[in-house]
Amino acid sequence: MTTETNKIPYKIYLEEHEMPKQWYNVRADMKNKPAPLANPGTGEPMTAEELEAVFCKELVKQELDDTTPYIDIPQEIQDFYKMYRPSPLVRAYCLEEKLQTPAKIYYKFEGNNTSGSHKLNSAIAQAYYAKEQGLKGVTTETGAGQWGTALSMACSYFGLDCNVYMVKVSYEQKPFRREVMRTYGAKVTPSPSETTAIGRKILEEHPGTTGSLGCAISEAVEAATSQEGYRYVLGSVLSQVLLHQSVVGLETKTALDKYNIKPDIIIGCAGGGSNLGGLISPFMGEKLRGENDYQFIAVEPASCPSLTRGKYAYDFCDTGKVCPLQKMYTLGSGFIPSPNHAGGLRYHGMSGIVSQLYADGLMEARAVEQTEVFAAAVEFARVEGILPAPESSHAIKVAIDEAKKCKETGEEKTIVFGLTGTGYFDMYAYESFNNGTMTDYIPTDADLAAGFASLPKIEK
Numbered sequence: 001m002t003t004e005t006n007k008i009p010y011k012i013y014l015e016e017h018e019m020p021k022q023w024y025n026v027r028a029d030m031k032n033k034p035a036p037l038a039n040p041g042t043g044e045p046m047t048a049e050e051l052e053a054v055f056c057k058e059l060v061k062q063e064l065d066d067t068t069p070y071i072d073i074p075q076e077i078q079d080f081y082k083m084y085r086p087s088p089l090v091r092a093y094c095l096e097e098k099l100q101t102p103a104k105i106y107y108k109f110e111g112n113n114t115s116g117s118h119k120l121n122s123a124i125a126q127a128y129y130a131k132e133q134g135l136k137g138v139t140t141e142t143g144a145g146q147w148g149t150a151l152s153m154a155c156s157y158f159g160l161d162c163n164v165y166m167v168k169v170s171y172e173q174k175p176f177r178r179e180v181m182r183t184y185g186a187k188v189t190p191s192p193s194e195t196t197a198i199g200r201k202i203l204e205e206h207p208g209t210t211g212s213l214g215c216a217i218s219e220a221v222e223a224a225t226s227q228e229g230y231r232y233v234l235g236s237v238l239s240q241v242l243l244h245q246s247v248v249g250l251e252t253k254t255a256l257d258k259y260n261i262k263p264d265i266i267i268g269c270a271g272g273g274s275n276l277g278g279l280i281s282p283f284m285g286e287k288l289r290g291e292n293d294y295q296f297i298a299v300e301p302a303s304c305p306s307l308t309r310g311k312y313a314y315d316f317c318d319t320g321k322v323c324p325l326q327k328m329y330t331l332g333s334g335f336i337p338s339p340n341h342a343g344g345l346r347y348h349g350m351s352g353i354v355s356q357l358y359a360d361g362l363m364e365a366r367a368v369e370q371t372e373v374f375a376a377a378v379e380f381a382r383v384e385g386i387l388p389a390p391e392s393s394h395a396i397k398v399a400i401d402e403a404k405k406c407k408e409t410g411e412e413k414t415i416v417f418g419l420t421g422t423g424y425f426d427m428y429a430y431e432s433f434n435n436g437t438m439t440d441y442i443p444t445d446a447d448l449a450a451g452f453a454s455l456p457k458i459e460k
């Protein structure tokens with residue numbers, strides 16, 4: 001055969017029969033398990049019974065399962081996945097050419113569905129288990145709207161009510177994702193709202209507030225626990241979400257294995273850690289079992305640096321302090337990123353699984369500034385044809401950095417990164433970059449100290 005026919009294709013697809021039939025639970029192979037969720041009142045580990053008041057029963061089981069390595073994907077979820085998966089693993093030949101690098105770059109593109117991101121992978125699973133339990137509906141929060149959009153699609157598929165508390169500033173300034181949600185039948189309420197006790201309290205204390213993710217979470221939890229037949233669902237951070245997102249890593253691994261490709265570096269952007277955790281899980285499993293070694297890099301915004309500058313401690317997941325406490329790398333639930341921050345990934349904490357892997361030195365983290373992230377996004381868009389989400393562009397930035405290092409050293413490293421979504425609904429951020437008005441802000445130690453002061457005082 002000539003080298004031409006041996007060439008790795010631009011897109012590596014999988015056949016339907018090669019798609020994962022089980023999710024992989026990386027906790028089963030972790031020596032140090034993530035710390036248990038704790039009761040915000042007592043600091044004691046949350047029991048299944050306590051968690052079931054808030055979350056769906058089967059999802060609680062998955063949340064607490066630290067030992068089962070593979071969990072069957074129910075047939076209905078496999079069938080839904082087949083509508084928009086497998087997602088392509090793309091060889092970035094054009095980017096390599098542009099960079100003149102000997103590195104081989106691949107990206108797993110999750111933006112090929114209407115919700116525009118990887119979040120649908122977990123939304124459909126969570127909606128399925130809610131339906132199975134005989135619930136009427138679910139409640140959730142959304143910031144810019146990616147998670148709410150994915151969940152509204154999943155709920156309409158299973159005929160569930162979907163109540164979304166959307167951070168007020170996004171509700172008003174980002175009408176498009178709001179309308180996608182309503183098109184799929186979701187009820188979208190700007191948060192804080194008068195519909196919950198916590199919303200009324202926040203409005204009274206901070207009249208005119210434009211809301212926050214932490215506040216919308218509190219409202220969504222209250223709405224779920226105060227209505228018969230409803231539960232709360234969350235689109236990131238939790239271990240169950242990383243479990244569902246392992247479909248991304250499993251497909252990536254199968255596709256690479258078909259061509260005997262072994263990655264050297266695997267890169268993901270990190271907000272709550274779900275796409276990163278899902279992408280790296282099967283590879284991390286091999287590393288944990290001593291079968292293979294990889295370099296893993298989490299990329300976060302320098303303006304919201306939970307892994308690189310946060311504390312590893314039990315913290316609140318929400319402003320209203322009604323959710324279980326989680327031990328994680330955190331900036332404190334009182335931390336608010338500077339108002340000029342446009343690149344997403346603004347949650348104050350990080351997945352417990354990713355936090356533990358990072359604490360154990362099994363992966364690295366880098367913080368990058370938003371103007372360099374958008375510069376990388378534009379460079380990528382112009383050669384690879386996809387307009388990336390600002391979140392995804394954090395991973396692009398570091399992939400390009402690593403490819404440039406290879407150019408200097410002559411090393412032919414194989415780099416894989418997660419391209420989590422498209423940026424069509426983020427054009428105000430692109431506009432400020434294109435106009436040259438985008439700025440960077442790195443919080444000072446004093447800024448961070450204010451967030452750390454909001455950490456709960458528990459000795460754990």
Ligand SMILES: *Cc1c(COP(=O)(O)O)cnc(C)c1O
Pocket residue numbers: 116117118119146147235236237269270271272273274275276345389391392420421422
């Ligand atoms: C939500 C989102 C992220 C960040 O969430 P993780 O849980 O950290 O994966 C990244 N990219 C896109 C496109 C998103 O919508």
